[in-house]
Amino acid sequence: MNVSTASEKTKKRAERMLTQYLPNALYKRTSPVCIESWKVGGEPVSFETAKNAQYKPIQVGAAWGAPWDTWWFHITGTVPDFWNEEETQPELVVDLGVNGSGPGFQAEALVYDADGTVIKAIEPYNGSVRLPHPGGSFEWYIEAAANPDIASRAKTAGTPLGDEGVQDGPELYELRRLEMGQLDLEVWNLIQELTVLSGLCDEIDKDRTRYAQILSAIDEALNLINIDDPGLTVHSARAILAKQLAKPAVEGHTVYAVGHAHIDSAWLWPLRETRRKVARTFSNVVNLTDQDRELVFAASSAQQYQWLKEDHPQLFKEVQRKAADGQFIPVGGMWVESDANLPGGESLARQFLQGTQFFRRHFDNMAPIAWLPDSFGYSASFPQIARLSGIQYFLTQKISWNDTNVFPHHSFLWQGLDGTQIFTHFPPSDTYNACVSPYEVALSEKQYSEKGKGTSSLMLFGWGDGGGGPTREMMAAARLQHNLEGSPKLTVTNPMEFFEQASKEMSCPPVWRGELYLELHRGTGTSHAQTKQGNRRCEALLHEAELWATYASVLTGKEYPLSTFDDIWHKVLLYQFHDILPGSAISWVYAEVERSQAEIMEKLETMIKESLQALVGTGTKSLIANAAPLHQRHTPAGAIVQSTETETWGSAKRKGDHVVLENDNVSYEIDTEGHIVSAYDKNNKRENIDPAMPGNVLQLFEDAPTNWDAWDIDSTYEGMEQPAAIVDGIDIGADQVTVSGTIGRSKYAQHVRLDNDTNMLHIHTHINWNESNHLLKQAFPTNIYATEATCEVQFGHLTRPVVKNTSWDEAKFESASQRWVHIADGDFGVSIANRSTYAYDFRQIKLSNDRPGTQIRASLLRSPHYPDPRQDLGEHDFDIAFGVGSTIPDAIRAGYRINLPARAMEGEHEIEPLLTVDNPNVILESLKMSQDGSNAVIARFYESSGGTSRTHLDINFSYNDIKEVGILEEVCEAVQPVIRTMEASHLELELHPFQIVTLRFER
Ligand SMILES: [Zn+2]
Incomplete structure (x- = not known):
C-alpha cells in the first residue's frame, strides 16, 4: 500500500469514528422527561401568556410547527442521582427535527426556567442545556419557533413561505429527541481532538514529518478504541493524541x-x-x-x-x-x-x-x-x-x-x-x-x-x-x-x-x-423599489422636519420633539439594514417596512406643518418655505418668503407631430413615442442628442441571474433586450406631454415637463409592473464623449468608468448613486437627478457620425423570484430630471430640488434663514437640536465641489459658544478645524475637499 492510500484510509477511519461511533457514545446514559406542549397558532406570545396556557401531553416523534408558528414545550424531570460519575455531566438533549441547513435557518428554541429566566437556546449543532446536579429536579419551558427553511432552496426559485404571518399547513418538524443525557466528557474531548488533528492533516504538506506523525498517532489511537463501547477506551486513545497536540507552533x-x-x-x-x-x-x-x-x-x-x-x-x-x-x-x-x-x-x-x-x-x-x-x-x-x-x-x-x-x-x-x-x-x-x-x-x-x-x-x-x-x-x-x-x-x-x-x-x-x-449583488441598487423610495422620502422629510423644528425651537421656544425624532430615526435606520434596503429579504419584511414608512411619512408631514405654523403664525399670505440648502423658486436656502409663485413649466408647442418644450435656456423635442429627439442648450448652442438615438427610452431586459435572484444582475442581461414599448396614445397639454403604452406585460404612462427655472426636463413614469425575471431601464444616450461618470455619494461625489479598459472598470457595469449622476466632455455636461432611483450604468456608444457618445441608464425595476417571488409587482411611480448644459453644481442643485421641493403654505410672517453661507459649494446638510437634549443647535455642512472652499457663515440667532465637533456632537480627535475668523454673528470657514463639518452652537 502506498503512502497516500494509507493516509486516505486513516482519514476515512477517523471520519467514521467521528460521525458514527463516537457520537453514539457521547451520552453514557439517557432518561426520559415528561413533556407537554401548547401550540400558539399565531404570533409569538410572552412567557407569562405561555406559562398560563393549557398544555397537552406530547411524545417524542410527534409533528409540530406550521410555518412561522410557535410551540411551547413544558418539561419536567429529575436527574438520576447516580449520574454523578467523574468526567460526566447531565444535560437536556434536544433535536427539534432539524435538517442540514444549519443554525439560524430553521427551527430554533429558547429554554426558560419556571420563573421565566432565560437559560439558553436550542439550535442545530447546539442542542444541549446543562441540567441541575444529579438528584435535582427541574421544570423548564421551551419556546420553539417553527421557522421554515427558505435558505436551502435554490436562490432563484420562488417560495410562498416568506409571506406575512403564520401559515396554515402541515407541521414542518418532528420532535426527534427531548430527553436527559449523561454526557461523557472524555468522549466529547476525544471528538474535538480527533477532529482538529485529522483536519490539520489536510493543511500540512504530505511530505512533511509532521503529517506522517499525526497520521500515525491517529491510527494508533483508533486502534485502541473499542467501537462497541468507546467510552471504556477513549482515555488511552486521548493519551496518544495528546503527544501530537502538545507540539508547539513555530513563530x-x-x-x-x-x-x-x-x-x-x-x-x-x-x-x-x-x-x-x-x-x-x-x-x-x-x-x-x-x-x-x-x-x-x-x-x-x-x-x-x-x-x-x-x-x-x-x-x-x-x-x-x-x-x-x-x-x-x-x-x-x-x-x-x-x-x-x-x-x-x-x-x-x-x-x-x-x-x-x-x-x-x-x-x-x-x-x-x-x-x-x-x-x-x-x-x-x-x-x-x-x-x-x-x-x-x-x-x-x-x-x-x-x-x-x-x-x-x-x-x-x-x-x-x-x-x-x-x-x-x-x-x-x-x-x-x-x-x-x-x-x-x-x-x-x-x-x-x-x-x-x-x-x-x-x-x-x-x-x-x-x-x-x-x-x-x-x-x-x-x-x-x-x-x-x-x-x-x-x-x-x-x-x-x-x-x-x-x-x-x-x-x-x-x-x-x-x-x-x-x-x-449589483441588483441591490434596484430590488424592492418601493422600500427604497420610502427610504428616500423619509430621509427628505426628516431633513425638513428637523430643520423647521429647530427654527421653531430657536425662534418661538416651541419644544423640540427629540424623542419623537429618535423613535422615527430608529425605524428609518433599521430599514437601512443590509438585507432590507437592498431588497434581499422575504416579502413579509417589505409588507411591514412599507406600512411603517407610510406611517412615518404621515407623522413627519404633520410635524413639519406644526413647526411651520408656529413659525409663520395664522394668516392668509401665500408663503414659500425652502428647506433645501440651495436657493429655489426665488426663496433663499432655509428661508420662508412671501411669494405667489407656484411651480412653472415651459410651454409645449407642436412641431409637426412632435412637441417642443422650451424655456429661455433649453429646448427639448419629444417625438410621438415620448422620446427626446433633440436636447438643445441655447447658451452653449449645443445639441446633445443623436436623432438616431433618442433619450428617455424604456428598455426591458431578461434578467435571470445564475444565482442570488434579488441580489444579482449578470452582465449578460444586455444581450437579452426585449421588444420595445408600444405607445398607445400621446396627449399634448399646455406645458406637458403624456405618453401611455405597454412594455412587455406592463402598462405605463409618462408625463414630460420642462422646469421653467432650470434646464431640467422632468419625467414622471407610472408603471403597473407585471414581469417575471425582467429588468426595466430608462436610457439616455447623449453625444457627450465622457470617459467617466460622476455620481453623488454621501457628502460628495466620485467617478465611475464609462470606458472599460481594465477588469476593474469592466466589473463596475452597474453601480449605486445617491441623488444625481453627471457626465461631461470639457465644461459641458448632462445630468440626471432622481427622487428615488439608486442604480445606473454608463456605457460608451457609437453615434451616427461614428464618434463616441455616452449613454446613462437608470435602473427602475426588477422582478426576481427569490426570496420574494412577487417582488415589485404592481404600481410604481418614478421621477427623474434630465438636464443638458449642466455642471456638477447644477447637478447637485437638481438633486436637492427634486428631493426637497419648496413648500407652499399660508401664514403671517416671513422667516429669515438661521444660517447663511455665501459659497454654494458649502452645503448645510442638516440642522437639528443637540442629541443630549440641551439647548444647543447642531449644524452639519459639507464641501460639495471636491476642492478647497472658503465661505462666510452668517448666524441669525444668539448663542454663547461655538464648538467644532464630530458626528457625535462633541469634540473629537478626527475633527479638523475650519473656523478661520470669528465674530458673534459671522464666521469665516475654510473647508478641505469633501470635508464634513459639524458646528455646535451652545445656547
Ligand atoms: Zn448579513
Missing part, C-alpha cells in the same frame, strides 16, 4: 479569533423573529461564557441590544455584566449593520450617532471598530463619517465575494473621498461565520496578503446570518490550535487587541483610495 502568523454571531436584522425571517434570534444567540453566549472564561464575543447593532432590553431585561443585564467582565464586546457604534451605498449621508451619520448613544448609555467598553462584515460594498464617504464618529478601525470581509477581481489587501489604510484614512482589515478566512476548523485557521495565514509587512489576522467564529454564535466545540478547537505545530498560532481575544497589534506592526500599510465596490 509566524497569529490568528486573533473573536467569537461572533452575524444576526441579520431581517432576511429570510421577519423582524419579529430577529428579536427572538437575538435573545437566543445572546443567551447562548452568556451561558457559554459562564462555562468558559476564555470566550470573548463581539456583537454590533445597538438595535439588537435594544430589542433584548425590551424583551428580556434580565438577560440584557447579564449581557451588561459580561461586558463589564470583558467577555462580551459591543462593537461598531452603528444602529444596525446598514447598507453602505444606499442610505443618504445624514443617515450614515445617524447610524453612528444613534448607535453610539445607545452603547454609551448601557456599556463602558464599546470597541470603536466600524463593523460591516456583510454589506454589499462600501461608499468612499465612509472613512470620514466613521472617523468623525469616534471610530478607529474598519472591518468587513464582503469584498472577498467579488466575481471578477481579487482585492489585493487584507490589512490596509482605506482612504475615503476627502482623504481621511481608516485602518481596515478583511479577515483572510473570507467568512464571518468560522468554526475554527484547521482549514479556516490555515486559510487565515495562506490568503493573508500583507505577509511581508504584518503577521496578524482576524477570524470571526460562531454560527451566523441567522444567529447562533460560538459553541463549546469551537472553543475547544480554538484551545487545541492555540499553539499547535503545523498551524498558525491562535488566540481568542477582544477585537481591539487585534486591531491595535495589526496597525502597530505595519509601519507603512498599503493604501486603497475610494470606494470598496463589491463586484457582485
Whole structure:
C-alpha cells in the first residue's frame, strides 16, 4: 500500500469514528422527561401568556410547527442521582427535527426556567442545556419557533413561505429527541481532538514529518478504541493524541479569533423573529461564557441590544455584566449593520450617532471598530463619517465575494473621498461565520496578503446570518490550535487587541483610495423599489422636519420633539439594514417596512406643518418655505418668503407631430413615442442628442441571474433586450406631454415637463409592473464623449468608468448613486437627478457620425423570484430630471430640488434663514437640536465641489459658544478645524475637499 492510500484510509477511519461511533457514545446514559406542549397558532406570545396556557401531553416523534408558528414545550424531570460519575455531566438533549441547513435557518428554541429566566437556546449543532446536579429536579419551558427553511432552496426559485404571518399547513418538524443525557466528557474531548488533528492533516504538506506523525498517532489511537463501547477506551486513545497536540507552533502568523454571531436584522425571517434570534444567540453566549472564561464575543447593532432590553431585561443585564467582565464586546457604534451605498449621508451619520448613544448609555467598553462584515460594498464617504464618529478601525470581509477581481489587501489604510484614512482589515478566512476548523485557521495565514509587512489576522467564529454564535466545540478547537505545530498560532481575544497589534506592526500599510465596490449583488441598487423610495422620502422629510423644528425651537421656544425624532430615526435606520434596503429579504419584511414608512411619512408631514405654523403664525399670505440648502423658486436656502409663485413649466408647442418644450435656456423635442429627439442648450448652442438615438427610452431586459435572484444582475442581461414599448396614445397639454403604452406585460404612462427655472426636463413614469425575471431601464444616450461618470455619494461625489479598459472598470457595469449622476466632455455636461432611483450604468456608444457618445441608464425595476417571488409587482411611480448644459453644481442643485421641493403654505410672517453661507459649494446638510437634549443647535455642512472652499457663515440667532465637533456632537480627535475668523454673528470657514463639518452652537 502506498503512502497516500494509507493516509486516505486513516482519514476515512477517523471520519467514521467521528460521525458514527463516537457520537453514539457521547451520552453514557439517557432518561426520559415528561413533556407537554401548547401550540400558539399565531404570533409569538410572552412567557407569562405561555406559562398560563393549557398544555397537552406530547411524545417524542410527534409533528409540530406550521410555518412561522410557535410551540411551547413544558418539561419536567429529575436527574438520576447516580449520574454523578467523574468526567460526566447531565444535560437536556434536544433535536427539534432539524435538517442540514444549519443554525439560524430553521427551527430554533429558547429554554426558560419556571420563573421565566432565560437559560439558553436550542439550535442545530447546539442542542444541549446543562441540567441541575444529579438528584435535582427541574421544570423548564421551551419556546420553539417553527421557522421554515427558505435558505436551502435554490436562490432563484420562488417560495410562498416568506409571506406575512403564520401559515396554515402541515407541521414542518418532528420532535426527534427531548430527553436527559449523561454526557461523557472524555468522549466529547476525544471528538474535538480527533477532529482538529485529522483536519490539520489536510493543511500540512504530505511530505512533511509532521503529517506522517499525526497520521500515525491517529491510527494508533483508533486502534485502541473499542467501537462497541468507546467510552471504556477513549482515555488511552486521548493519551496518544495528546503527544501530537502538545507540539508547539513555530513563530509566524497569529490568528486573533473573536467569537461572533452575524444576526441579520431581517432576511429570510421577519423582524419579529430577529428579536427572538437575538435573545437566543445572546443567551447562548452568556451561558457559554459562564462555562468558559476564555470566550470573548463581539456583537454590533445597538438595535439588537435594544430589542433584548425590551424583551428580556434580565438577560440584557447579564449581557451588561459580561461586558463589564470583558467577555462580551459591543462593537461598531452603528444602529444596525446598514447598507453602505444606499442610505443618504445624514443617515450614515445617524447610524453612528444613534448607535453610539445607545452603547454609551448601557456599556463602558464599546470597541470603536466600524463593523460591516456583510454589506454589499462600501461608499468612499465612509472613512470620514466613521472617523468623525469616534471610530478607529474598519472591518468587513464582503469584498472577498467579488466575481471578477481579487482585492489585493487584507490589512490596509482605506482612504475615503476627502482623504481621511481608516485602518481596515478583511479577515483572510473570507467568512464571518468560522468554526475554527484547521482549514479556516490555515486559510487565515495562506490568503493573508500583507505577509511581508504584518503577521496578524482576524477570524470571526460562531454560527451566523441567522444567529447562533460560538459553541463549546469551537472553543475547544480554538484551545487545541492555540499553539499547535503545523498551524498558525491562535488566540481568542477582544477585537481591539487585534486591531491595535495589526496597525502597530505595519509601519507603512498599503493604501486603497475610494470606494470598496463589491463586484457582485449589483441588483441591490434596484430590488424592492418601493422600500427604497420610502427610504428616500423619509430621509427628505426628516431633513425638513428637523430643520423647521429647530427654527421653531430657536425662534418661538416651541419644544423640540427629540424623542419623537429618535423613535422615527430608529425605524428609518433599521430599514437601512443590509438585507432590507437592498431588497434581499422575504416579502413579509417589505409588507411591514412599507406600512411603517407610510406611517412615518404621515407623522413627519404633520410635524413639519406644526413647526411651520408656529413659525409663520395664522394668516392668509401665500408663503414659500425652502428647506433645501440651495436657493429655489426665488426663496433663499432655509428661508420662508412671501411669494405667489407656484411651480412653472415651459410651454409645449407642436412641431409637426412632435412637441417642443422650451424655456429661455433649453429646448427639448419629444417625438410621438415620448422620446427626446433633440436636447438643445441655447447658451452653449449645443445639441446633445443623436436623432438616431433618442433619450428617455424604456428598455426591458431578461434578467435571470445564475444565482442570488434579488441580489444579482449578470452582465449578460444586455444581450437579452426585449421588444420595445408600444405607445398607445400621446396627449399634448399646455406645458406637458403624456405618453401611455405597454412594455412587455406592463402598462405605463409618462408625463414630460420642462422646469421653467432650470434646464431640467422632468419625467414622471407610472408603471403597473407585471414581469417575471425582467429588468426595466430608462436610457439616455447623449453625444457627450465622457470617459467617466460622476455620481453623488454621501457628502460628495466620485467617478465611475464609462470606458472599460481594465477588469476593474469592466466589473463596475452597474453601480449605486445617491441623488444625481453627471457626465461631461470639457465644461459641458448632462445630468440626471432622481427622487428615488439608486442604480445606473454608463456605457460608451457609437453615434451616427461614428464618434463616441455616452449613454446613462437608470435602473427602475426588477422582478426576481427569490426570496420574494412577487417582488415589485404592481404600481410604481418614478421621477427623474434630465438636464443638458449642466455642471456638477447644477447637478447637485437638481438633486436637492427634486428631493426637497419648496413648500407652499399660508401664514403671517416671513422667516429669515438661521444660517447663511455665501459659497454654494458649502452645503448645510442638516440642522437639528443637540442629541443630549440641551439647548444647543447642531449644524452639519459639507464641501460639495471636491476642492478647497472658503465661505462666510452668517448666524441669525444668539448663542454663547461655538464648538467644532464630530458626528457625535462633541469634540473629537478626527475633527479638523475650519473656523478661520470669528465674530458673534459671522464666521469665516475654510473647508478641505469633501470635508464634513459639524458646528455646535451652545445656547
Ligand atoms: Zn448579513
